Amino acid sequence: MTRFIHTSDWQLGKPFGKAPDDARIALQEARLDAIGTLAAAARTHGAAFVLVAGDVFDSAEPGDRVFRQALSRMSSAADLRWILLPGNHDPARPDGLWSRLAAEAPQNVVAATEPTPLALLSDFYLLPAPLAFKRTVHDPTAWFDTAETPPGARRLGLAHGSIQDFGVGETATNQIAPDRARRAGLDYLALGDWHSRRQIDARTAYCGTPEPDDFGREASGEALLVELASPGEAPRITPVPIGRYQWITDTWTLSAAADLDAPLAALSAGQDLKHLVARIKLAGLLTLGERVAVRERLEAGLAHEVRWLDLSLTDLFARPTDNDLAEIDAQGVLREAAERLRALAGEPGEQGLRAMAALERLYVEHQRAQRIGAA
Amino acid sequence: MxxxxxxxxxxxxxxxxxxxxxxxxxxxxxxxxxxxxxxxxxxxxxxxxxxxxxxxxxxxxxxxxxxxxxxxxxxxxxxxxxxxxxxxxxxxxxxxxxxxxxxxxxxxxxxxxxxxxxxxxxxxxxxxxxxxxxxxxxxxxxxxxxxxxxxxxxxxxxxxxxxxxxxxxxxxxGGRRTVAVVQAVERALTEFLTATGKPTRRLLEAQQAAGHAEQAFNEAQAELRQFEEVLGQLEAKRGELRRVVRDLGDAEATEQANALRADLDRARLAAERLQNNQLLFERAVGERARAQTQVETRVEERARLELAAISLAQAQAKADEHGQVLSAAKSAETSHAQALEQARKALTQAETARESAVRAQLAADRTRALQAAFARLDRCKAITDALVVQEAIIKAEAIDAGRLERLDQLDRAVLDARSACEAGAAVVEVRLEPGAAEVRVDGELLRGDLRRAAAHPLSLVIDGVGRIDVTPPATGEAAAVRLRTAEQDLGALLAQLGYGDVSAARAGARRRREAEAEHKTLEGRLTGECPADSALGLAAGLPALRAGLADVTRPAPKEADDAALKAGALAADADLQAARAAEKAALGRRDGSAEALQAAQLAEVRLAGLLDAAKTHHDRMTSELTAAEQQASDEALGEALRQASAAEALANDALTAAQRAAEGLDPTVLARRLETTERRRQSLFDAQLELAQTLARLEEQAKTLGAAGPAARAQAAQEAADLARTNAARLAEEAVVLQLLKTTIDTAQAEASRRYLAPITERVAPYIRRLLPTASLAFGxxxxxxxxxxxxxxxxxxxxxxxxxxxxxxxxxxxxxxxxxxxxxxxxxxxxxxxxxxxxxxxxxxxxxxxxxxxxxxxxxxxxxxxxxxxxxxxxxxxxxx
Structure with a gap:
């Protein structure tokens, strides 16, 4: 029985530029930490080596810090062999990242930058399909079919690219034949590029990224433990959880302030909030008071409990009721201003939206003034 | 309170x-x-x-x-x-x-x-x-x-x-809360905008941050481009070096250079030979051409001589032919000149005949005019006689219109004076009974009755009875004087005019008027009988008529044959016209034949010249050909041409052979190719050295630039720039919203204060007016x-x-x-x-x-x-x- 870990799409150095500073640093650090978690998982499951199917780095030139951190973390797991493959994010350009890596990597780290069979163990050969460019139109694994390995040796494939067109309408690049494993006589074809886990056939699988990095991705944050028994037998493929942060995206439609209770409860029940990255879109129509309350509850509460809350209130509309206005004042200047703004808010277009925002601000400022007055 | x-x-x-x-x-x-x-x-x-x-x-x-x-x-x-x-x-x-x-x-x-x-x-x-x-x-x-x-x-x-x-x-x-809210909004707004609406603090910072982020992104992008350019160059240079090395080690290139050298030698030899043969061939061609020209010249000369003979014969024939034409022209000209003489004579006769016809007609016209003029003169005599009669009447009756008027005036004056006299006078009325005695009034015997205004003293003597004097009153004296004066004036005028009384004078005046009218009529008729007469050259008036006819005998009253005269004149006109036409035609024919004669004479001169020239030419041709034949006969010329042609064919064969030998062996091209080959090899050596240097430099650059992680930085910078932009836009929007809120509150406040101040203003107004009439007070x-x-x-x-x-x-x-x-x-x-x-x-x-x-x-x-x-x-x- 031979065991190894199949992982991919580490994308070390991903900037997370849209996240707030603290979240960005945490998310970047978590990607590097995934190396340690992978090493631990490999040891736990008795894996001899780790195949990284491309996109080790987020870009072809990640900068020295990320480069050094990655190497030092892999080198500290000296009992494991790390086989790294250039992917579309970090293609192997001459004199670039991979030349440096090949020159400076510790002994247990192998850069599979050439499409030639690589002896892994005594009777295991790895056929890597490194990418030299961000996009190529030919199948980088085409050479597997005719690759020569000693008779009787078992063959593993390592490639980065899509089996099918991921996007809609995009020209398919780096496309890999879906039946490559069978055609090239591979025991297993380890694929990268797809950030979620996905099994193509009994011997072909995407493992997904070990640390989730975006919203809307299912089954990510894992690596695959691959166990190969005797030749001809299908490998056993087991997902191993690796990731720290969970990314969720959801739309909550509210018709009253209390409607927020259920999704909030569900959210905290499911996971550790501090490791949650959430994109919540609120929709619906509330009174002005309710909208302010909902917003405050989320911004002052949930936003601080989770790692990063990406909150969108664009579709949560407020309909200022007489009650809302009465709360601002029964009469007087503020009430008059509120009435004017309510009338303005009824108009379509930007001006209306602004008037609504101004009314909400008035409501909030008024509440604040009241709180200060009460204190 | x-x-x-x-x-x-x-x-x-x-x-x-x-x-x-x-x-x-x-x-x-x-x-x-x-x-x-x-x-x-x-x-x-x-x-x-x-x-x-x-x-x-x-x-x-x-x-x-x-x-x-x-x-x-x-x-x-x-x-x-x-x-x-x-x-x-x-x-x-x-x-x-x-x-x-x-x-x-x-x-x-x-x-x-x-x-x-x-x-x-x-x-x-x-x-x-x-x-x-x-x-x-x-x-x-x-x-x-x-x-x-x-x-x-x-x-x-x-x-x-x-x-x-x-x-x-x-x-x-709204009290304190309003103040607090307004202050909070204003405070918040000062974080975004200055009082004049310019970005400040947070908004300014965000906008500046966005600008900086954008700049940082551009810089990172430039850095990345530079890095990728270095990598690209590196790859290109590597490829270049590989090609240079491969080219330098290419054995085939050396062989090719050697072959080129051998070819060049052969080519140079062949070129030399070709040049010689070319010269020989050209010389042979020249010889042959000369011989050929000689043969052709001889043939041409013969042909030209033949042509000259023909021309000569033709000129002679033309000259002969023209002699006849010339004599015919001469005789025609003579006969036409005689015809013209005759035509001119006929014309002179016709003109004379026409003149005499015209004269006859004029004489007949004058006779007719004279007869008419004499008839008019006769009638004028009768009229003048009648005029004399009338003038005599006018002379006899001296009373013209002016004098008649004067007579009437005087007559009226007498009547007026008389009636005035009688108005103031007593009326003496005497009625005699039959058988009464004689009564004398102013000595005159009264016969019948008397009735008289006694304007003058009047005496009635009745025989047997005595005398009765009637004396008018003194008041009637003046009227009586006026009557006397008027009667004297009237009597004087009648005496001057020679009439016995007024009625005779009036009859004389009527006769005079009638004579004057008749006289006028007669004078009119006289003028009518004496018009101007253009035929006789007479002016209007009787004296002109009398003078015109004074020395002329009155023609006999005979009828002239007008029709015969007219016909004679027309015939003379027609004859004259015909004679003129005949003269013109003869003149035309004479001029035509003269011109023809002149042309024939000119042609004769020209033909004689041509004939001379043809003769001279023919003579020269004949002598030239004879001279040439003496120098080389026709046969000798033919032989020379044959030999030259044979030599040319031989030279041509030799040239073709030499050309074939030199074909494909252009020494210039070969030399150039050889030079290029050698130069290329040299440049490869140079390039190899240069590339080695460039590569070392680029590798160093790639290492340095790559260590900074340009791609990662560019992406991070882009995301940062996006975020900063979004942030700045969000803050700008917040500023706009705050501004709107503030403006709205300000408006509401102004409106409210205007309303709530009204009661105070109203209450204080009557007090103020009592203190300061016409004044009013406003509150803040x-x-x-x-x-x-x-x-x-x-x-x-x-x-x-x-x-x-x-x-x-x-x-x-x-x-x-x-x-x-x-x-x-x-x-x-x-x-x-x-x-x-x-x-x-x-x-x-x-x-x-x-x-x-x-x-x-x-x-x-x-x-x-x-x-x-x-x-x-x-x-x-x-x-x-x-």
Whole structure:
């Protein structure tokens, strides 16, 4: 029985530029930490080596810090062999990242930058399909079919690219034949590029990224433990959880302030909030008071409990009721201003939206003034 | 609100208790001299209500009489809403307060709070009561020297007033909360925009950050491009070096160079040979061409000689032919000239015949004219005879129209004079009976009856009877004289004209008139018979006619044959025309034949010339050919040509062979190719060295640039720039929203203040008008009098005189008090030494207003001017009781 870990799409150095500073640093650090978690998982499951199917780095030139951190973390797991493959994010350009890596990597780290069979163990050969460019139109694994390995040796494939067109309408690049494993006589074809886990056939699988990095991705944050028994037998493929942060995206439609209770409860029940990255879109129509309350509850509460809350209130509309206005004042200047703004808010277009925002601000400022007055 | 009684002890100058009691509902006057302590009483009243009993501020301490550690104490009995209350406040030592009402009693802080709620003021701050805490009553109880301050009411007072105003107009600024909100919005806005709307602080920072991020992104992008360019160059240069090395080690290239050298040698040899053969061939071609030319020249010469002979024969024939033409032309010209002579003679005859025909016709015309002229002359003779007769009549009758008129006048004068005479005279009427005696009137025998006006003395002699004289009255004498004169004038005229009486004269006048008319007719006929006669050259008139015919014999009256004459003239015309035409035709024919003759003569000269030239040419040709034949015969020339042609064919073969040998072996091209090959090899060596250097440099660059992680940085910078942009846009939007909110609140505030100030403006207006007719007062939002409008001119309230300011301040307070009363709020007015700057008129008006106000509220006036208020009889006068 031979065991190894199949992982991919580490994308070390991903900037997370849209996240707030603290979240960005945490998310970047978590990607590097995934190396340690992978090493631990490999040891736990008795894996001899780790195949990284491309996109080790987020870009072809990640900068020295990320480069050094990655190497030092892999080198500290000296009992494991790390086989790294250039992917579309970090293609192997001459004199670039991979030349440096090949020159400076510790002994247990192998850069599979050439499409030639690589002896892994005594009777295991790895056929890597490194990418030299961000996009190529030919199948980088085409050479597997005719690759020569000693008779009787078992063959593993390592490639980065899509089996099918991921996007809609995009020209398919780096496309890999879906039946490559069978055609090239591979025991297993380890694929990268797809950030979620996905099994193509009994011997072909995407493992997904070990640390989730975006919203809307299912089954990510894992690596695959691959166990190969005797030749001809299908490998056993087991997902191993690796990731720290969970990314969720959801739309909550509210018709009253209390409607927020259920999704909030569900959210905290499911996971550790501090490791949650959430994109919540609120929709619906509330009174002005309710909208302010909902917003405050989320911004002052949930936003601080989770790692990063990406909150969108664009579709949560407020309909200022007489009650809302009465709360601002029964009469007087503020009430008059509120009435004017309510009338303005009824108009379509930007001006209306602004008037609504101004009314909400008035409501909030008024509440604040009241709180200060009460204190 | 009514103050009923005030008791003070240990308060400033009052160590012993002092009481002021008996305050009435209306106007109260406390008139005391200076230094009596009026102002102290008011200070004590304000302290008792507004200051906290436990306060220990400097002001409270100053309540103590100088140098005494005693407790200032104030007790006030007052009424609010019909209930009587007593407040006693002791300061500093054992401070205490008690408030006793009709049904309750309050101590300490509870009492303070009850007081506040009763009178509508706020809790005093740590530093003691101030304008803000005292409320409306603080505003209405004016201390000495404060009455002329046109200040804004303090916060509490204003709120009270605003509440009151709100009750009246249903709108209010919203009080403290509004202020807080407005301030918060303004504060928030200052984080984004300056007062002039320019970005500042957060917005400016965000915009600058976005700009910087954008710049950083551009820089990172440039760096990345530079890095990728380096990598690209590196790859390109590597490829280049590989190709250079491969090319340098290429054995084939060396072989190719050697082959080129061998080819070049061969090519040069072949080229030399080719050049020689070319020369030989060209020479042979030249020889052959010359021989050929000679043969061809001989043939041409023969042909030309033949042609010359033909030309000569033709010229001769033409010259012969032309001789006949010339003689024919000569004879034609002679005969045509004779014909012309004859035609001219015939023409002269025709012209003579025509002239004589014309003359005959003219003579006939003159004869006819003469006959007519003589006939006219005969008729003229008859007319002149008749004229003579008429002239004789005219001469005989001397009475023309003028004289006839004169005659008529004179005749009328006689008649007039006569009737005048008879009018004044007696009438003598005599009627004789038959057989009566003879009666003589003025000697003349009367026959028959008599009736006569006796204008003159008249005598009747009757025979046998006697004489009767009738004498007219003397008055008729003048008329008788006039009658006599008239009768004399008439008689003279008739004598001059030769007529016996008037009627004869009138008949003579008629005859003369008729003769004159006849004479005129005859003269007309005479003129008609003597018109101008162009045929005889006569002017109009009888003398011309007579003179014209004087020397001419009268032609015999014979008929001329006009028709024959006319026919003769026409025939002569026709003959003349025909003769002219014949002459012209003969002339034309003579000229035509002369021209033809001239042309024939010219042609003869030309043909003779041609014939000469043809002869000369033919002779020269003949002699030339003979000379040439003597030099080389035709056969010799043919042989030379044959030999030259054979030599040319041989040379041509040799040239073709040489060309074939040189084909494909261009020494220039081969030399160039060889040179290129060698140069390329050299440049490869050079390139190899240069590439090695470039590569080393680029590798170093790639290493340095790559270490910085340009791709990662570019992506991070892009995301950062996006974020910064979004952030700046978000803040800008927030600024716009805040601005909108602020503008809206400002608008609402302006609107509200305009509305809620109206009641105050209305209430103060009648007071102001009494003091300053035509003036009106406007208030600011803080309820402070702001502008006075007088006679259309606006003045800032602060610019008014101190006196006017004080009066306005008092009236404004009065208006506020009215407002409070109207809403059932406690109100009373206390003035301490107010109106000191008022002149007598104004003072009187003000006291009137205050007196009227006292019917609605309690008014307490503290004054040192006893006499000034003497006229105010309605007032309750009080004194300080020690």
């Amino acid at each position: 009514l103050i009923r009684e005030v008791t003070i002890e240990n308060f400033r100058k009052f160590r012993a208790p002092v009481r002021v009691a008996g305050f009435s509902r209306g106007l109260n006057l406390v008139c005391e001299a200076n230094e009596t302590g009026k102002s102290t009483v008011l200070e004590a009243v304000r302290a008792a209500f507004f200051e906290r009993h436990g306060a220990k501020s400097e002001r409270i301490k100053s309540f103590r009489p100088h140098g005494d550690e005693v407790a200032p104490t104030v007790t006030i009995v007052f009424e609010v809403a019909g209930e009587t209350w007593t407040v006693t406040k002791q300061f500093l030592q054992h401070p205490s307060v008690s408030l006793i009402g009709p049904t309750s009693r309050h101590q300490s802080d509870e009492a303070e709070e009850k007081l506040q709620s009763l009178l509508g003021f706020a809790r005093a701050g740590n530093r003691g009561a101030d304008d803000d805490s005292r409320g409306a009553l603080g505003l209405l109880w004016v201390e000495q020297g404060q009455s002329f301050i046109l200040g804004a009411p303090g916060q509490t007072a204003r709120r009270t007033l605003e509440d009151v105003l709100a009750g009246e107009v249903g709108a209010v600024t 939002e803080d309820l402070r009098p702001s502008r006075l409008t007088r006679g259309g001119l606006e003045e800032a309230a602060d610019d008014l005189s101190k006196g006017t300011q004080e009066q306005i301040a008092v009236l404004t307070r009065l208006a506020f008090a009215d407002l409070l009363l109207a809403r059932g709020k406690p109100a009373s007015l206390v003035l301490d030494d107010a109106l000191v700057f008022a002149d007598d008129d104004r003072f009187e008006t003000m006291t009137e207003i205050l007196t009227e106000a006292a019917s609605r509220m309690q008014v307490i006036v503290l004054s040192c001017r006893t006499s000034a208020y003497r006229h105010v009889v309605e007032a309750t006068r009080l004194t300080l009781e020690r």
